[in-house]
Amino acid sequence: MKLSTKGRYAVTAMMDLALHDNEGPVTLSDISSCQGISLSYLEQLFSLLRQSGLVQGVRGPGGGYRLGKPPGQISVADIILAVDESLDSTNCKGHLDCNKGERCLTHHLWNDLSEQLLTFLSAITLSEFIKNPEVKKISVRLDGTAHRISTMFPVTENYNS
Amino acid sequence: MKLSTKGRYAVTAMMDLALHDNEGPVTLSDISSCQGISLSYLEQLFSLLRQSGLVQGVRGPGGGYRLGKPPGQISVADIILAVDESLDSTNCKGHLDCNKGERCLTHHLWNDLSEQLLTFLSAITLSEFIKNPEVKKISVRLDGTAHRISTMFPVTENYNS
DNA sequence: ATATACCCTAGTAAAATACTAGGTTTATTG
């Protein structure tokens, strides 16, 4: 379990996808300009996300990415594990017999903690974020119609229907 | 909130200190050889831990480091925050007005998550680890006397009293 | 057809991680 900016990029991008899940695919260039991440880097991250089945690519004009599963089935842990290749758990890498046949003590303790963290982040899914009342407030315009929410800025000039 | 090997090193080292808290200070060269981390790198990490009041250095022969507070008052979050300088929460760094005066949406969502994680790791203290039954089992020798537990290997030739 | 967007690869710049090598202080012990 590792957590870096790379993981954060992936999580926030997935939040973005989840928010627009019912409005057709989201393009990476949108996310790129909204979040200030290079397009090509995003493509690399989404390649990993796609390989893990977390997103589906839709090619051609009007294409983009959409979630690969219902948002309730995509946890923060899933996303982080997909892009941040897991940190090997101690220095006693392959051979877990660092302690004369048994696993060493802090190795054991750290694994406990790591597992607790994983369980915690596995319980938080994307649907939690969509249900956020703050989000609902922003996602509904004053006239009552839904509009496309950008990640960094509300793209008021660029919503559909 | 960031989580890397650096943070893991600090946490496992602190676990080591907590386990030997009542047996006098633990030297960094012990931890270095036990966990396979360079001595000087450990010194740098412990410099940060000391600045945060998490450890106390004891100089001179027989010296080393001991906990700066009771183990129940040192959380995993404290340790990680001390060594992994916190990851700025989004690309809208200093200016939190990325969304025309307000904070942007995923910025908000990510902060929520980050805070949840912090709360979670703040609830886990070093005393949790010491209470671990597995640890107790290893820390008591067959003859009933306590012995010094190494992190990576039981240093059977090197316990006191 | 053409434009749009995914999809892929290789190389590189920048940053963080981890180490090396030298020191100085402080306190214990012979």
Add this chain to the structure above:
DNA sequence: CAATAAACCTAGTATTTTACTAGGGTATAT
């Protein structure tokens, strides 16, 4: 009191990871 063990400090460097750049290709809606 001299030798030693340890913290404590600084500067430099190797390594790894992160993030980007540049160039392609492929599918598909219009």
